[in-house]
Amino acid sequence: MRPFFTTLVLLTGCGGASGNNSPNRPVSGDPIVVLDDYGGSSFAELLEVRTWGDRIAFCSGVQGLNLYDAEDAEDLVFLDKVSFANSSFSYPRCQHLAIDEDREWIYVSAHADRMAPQPWIEVFDASSPTDLVSKWSGTFDENLEGMEVHGDLLVVAAHASGVLVFETSSDGSVEQIGQISVGLDNPWSVRSGPGDLVYVANGASGIAVLDLAQPAAPVLLTTLELEGTAKQLDIDGDRMFVALGSAGVGLVSIEDPRAPTLIEIEDTPGSALAVGFGASAEAVFVSDWNDLRVFDLQGRDDLVLAGREPLSFGSGATTRSLGLAARDDVMFSSNWTEMVSYRYDPDVTAPDLFVTPDRLGLPDTAAGEMTWNVVSVQNHGTRTLSFDSVRASARLEVSDVPESLAPGERASVRIEWTPSNETAFNGDVTFKTDDPDQPDLVIGVFGNGAGITIGDTVSGLVFPTLDGGTLALDEHDGPVLLAYFATF
Amino acid sequence: MLYQAHKDEGLLVVGVAGTQIFGPDDTATLFEFVDQTAVTFPIARNEGSEDEFRWPQGSAPYPRTAILNADRQVVYLASDHDEGALEGVMSTLLE
Numbered sequence: 001m002r003p004f005f006t007t008l009v010l011l012t013g014c015g016g017a018s019g020n021n022s023p024n025r026p027v028s029g030d031p032i033v034v035l036d037d038y039g040g041s042s043f044a045e046l047l048e049v050r051t052w053g054d055r056i057a058f059c060s061g062v063q064g065l066n067l068y069d070a071e072d073a074e075d076l077v078f079l080d081k082v083s084f085a086n087s088s089f090s091y092p093r094c095q096h097l098a099i100d101e102d103r104e105w106i107y108v109s110a111h112a113d114r115m116a117p118q119p120w121i122e123v124f125d126a127s128s129p130t131d132l133v134s135k136w137s138g139t140f141d142e143n144l145e146g147m148e149v150h151g152d153l154l155v156v157a158a159h160a161s162g163v164l165v166f167e168t169s170s171d172g173s174v175e176q177i178g179q180i181s182v183g184l185d186n187p188w189s190v191r192s193g194p195g196d197l198v199y200v201a202n203g204a205s206g207i208a209v210l211d212l213a214q215p216a217a218p219v220l221l222t223t224l225e226l227e228g229t230a231k232q233l234d235i236d237g238d239r240m241f242v243a244l245g246s247a248g249v250g251l252v253s254i255e256d257p258r259a260p261t262l263i264e265i266e267d268t269p270g271s272a273l274a275v276g277f278g279a280s281a282e283a284v285f286v287s288d289w290n291d292l293r294v295f296d297l298q299g300r301d302d303l304v305l306a307g308r309e310p311l312s313f314g315s316g317a318t319t320r321s322l323g324l325a326a327r328d329d330v331m332f333s334s335n336w337t338e339m340v341s342y343r344y345d346p347d348v349t350a351p352d353l354f355v356t357p358d359r360l361g362l363p364d365t366a367a368g369e370m371t372w373n374v375v376s377v378q379n380h381g382t383r384t385l386s387f388d389s390v391r392a393s394a395r396l397e398v399s400d401v402p403e404s405l406a407p408g409e410r411a412s413v414r415i416e417w418t419p420s421n422e423t424a425f426n427g428d429v430t431f432k433t434d435d436p437d438q439p440d441l442v443i444g445v446f447g448n449g450a451g452i453t454i455g456d457t458v459s460g461l462v463f464p465t466l467d468g469g470t471l472a473l474d475e476h477d478g479p480v481l482l483a484y485f486a487t488f
Numbered sequence: 489m490l491y492q493a494h495k496d497e498g499l500l501v502v503g504v505a506g507t508q509i510f511g512p513d514d515t516a517t518l519f520e521f522v523d524q525t526a527v528t529f530p531i532a533r534n535e536g537s538e539d540e541f542r543w544p545q546g547s548a549p550y551p552r553t554a555i556l557n558a559d560r561q562v563v564y565l566a567s568d569h570d571e572g573a574l575e576g577v578m579s580t581l582l583e
Contacts, residue, residue: 112517112520113517113520114514114517117516117517143523143524159526160523160526185526227489229489245489246489246490246571247489269571270569271569289569290570356570357570357573359545359566361542361544361565376576426545444544444545446544450542451540451541451543452540452541452542452562454562454564455561457559457561457562458560458562459560461535461537463502463532463533463537465530465531465532465533466518466522471502471530473500473556474560476500477498478497478498478499478500478558479499479500479556479558479578479581480499480501480555480556480560481490481500481553481554481555481574482502482554482555482556483501483502483551483552483553484505484506484538484550484551484552484553484554485503485504485505485506485551487513487517487518487520487521
């Protein structure tokens with residue numbers, strides 16, 4: 001027997017259940033339901049999404065700017081789609097949007113990448129929504145990210161270049177009139193505050209507050225350090241909600257708009273990239289990479305996990321959410337390949353099974369020998385989760401499955417494997433519960449086969465670095481995490 | 489964040505530019521990426537190790553994550569980025 005390395009997950013801050021099982025919330029069911037999806041091309045690489053009035057606009061990595069009528073969130077209606085003057089012909093890509101609601105214009109931008117090495121901004125007239133018309137486009141040297149229309153200004157986060165301030169004009173053109181970088185870390189996005197104030201999601205340095213009373217000379221009023229990486233934020237009155245990447249979602253008070261203070265941070269298991277406040281539901285929607293999360297804003301000072309929506313992608317695989325916008329009790333999520341609308345009902349409570357990892361690796365094992373590993377099961381819902389049964393592929397044995405889990409509770413489940421041969425094994429384990437979203441939750445289990453796998457020893461890895469040198473892993477004493485990524 | 493939390497305990501994170509979709513990135517693209525993300529861990533080019541691992545099937549080629557313990561034994565492989573799972577692994581390795 002080769003007992004193996006546990007993949008026990010230490011999930012923290014998944015919200016308590018306080019208040020969610022109260023007599024005032026007796027309805028069971030699924031609190032988050034899918035309303036509609038955009039049904040477009042299967043490979044779309046959807047990114048930022050914005051909503052205004054009855055419309056939603058979203059950026060795609062390969063399908064340009066899309067505009068939909070979302071008056072009825074259960075029936076998204078395509079309006080128009082455009083590519084761009086300065087993007088790749090084959091992959092018309094934008095990353096960010098800003099909406100001028102008065103003029104009915106959409107500002108679109110892209111940072112530099114392998115598809116289009118020059119950052120750009122383009123402006124579209126959306127007053128005739130089925131015929132988006134380009135009014136102006138221009139290229140820039142700075143690496144452009146999230147934008148916001150602030151009166152007659154366009155404010156743009158620009159990483160190492162800080163925040164850029166542009167003056168807009170009636171012909172659609174923008175002219176840079178101001179910039180601030182001193183005191184800023186890594187601006188990812190901006191949002192309008194009251195009066196001349198603009199809030200900046202400032203990367204690893206949290207939040208920054210700018211005063212644009214003199215647009216040509218922006219003033220940094222204050223910064224608020226936060227855990228994680230502040231990527232995006234949303235505002236409702238005197239409350240700000242911040243997507244903090246791997247740190248989760250932050251709740252910040254802006255009762256004094258010039259001096260924000262942290263109320264709390266709720267950790268999430270994924271990476272919180274976008275956040276939106278659903279006003280009518282008093283809920284904070286979070287795009288958490290592998291799923292969508294909803295937090296009830298209770299008493300306006302407490303975020304409580306109220307629901308989770310897994311992102312299915314055919315054949316049980318999961319996709320990812322990279323952008324989100326909220327309108328009342330509806331969230332519009334950019335689920336990589338499709339735009340999907342969901343409605344959240346705060347009066348509905350439900351159990352919600354969360355299993356990690358969802359693909360369990362086992363070390364190479366000889367025929368007839370046994371090895372094992374564990375998965376973590378947790379209830380991310382608001383009602384007690386009951387396990388009905390567990391089904392597993394042949395050669396797998398599952399034990400330590402709890403009868404039930406209270407909201408927030410977790411347990412470790414042991415999975416043993418005794419192969420009958422040494423060829424590649426791909427099996428699965430199915431957890432049957434009363435989770436309304438995933439009553440049959442399947443995880444993959446794999447072992448043996450070709451290639452370096454869990455339990456194998458790797459030596460002699462040497463990587464070429466960007467500065468022309470090399471990095472030899474054997475020269476490092478501790479553990480190493482290799483993160484293979486794509487830049488597009 | 490994982491790197492910041494555990495680098496003083498001996499964790500090394502290496503970001504390796506993948507090659508599975510559009511081929512290898514050029515240096516300028518990688519430097520843009522570093523500027524955009526402000527990562528503090530080293531970024532390296534892919535030297536071929538990616539193709540040697542038995543990656544579990546994922547919904548997309550990237551991200552992919554491998555963790556090697558101090559003895560260079562593979563203890564974690566994923567075709568995704570699961571922050572919670574990674575933190576769990578680190579907590580065990582760095583005990």
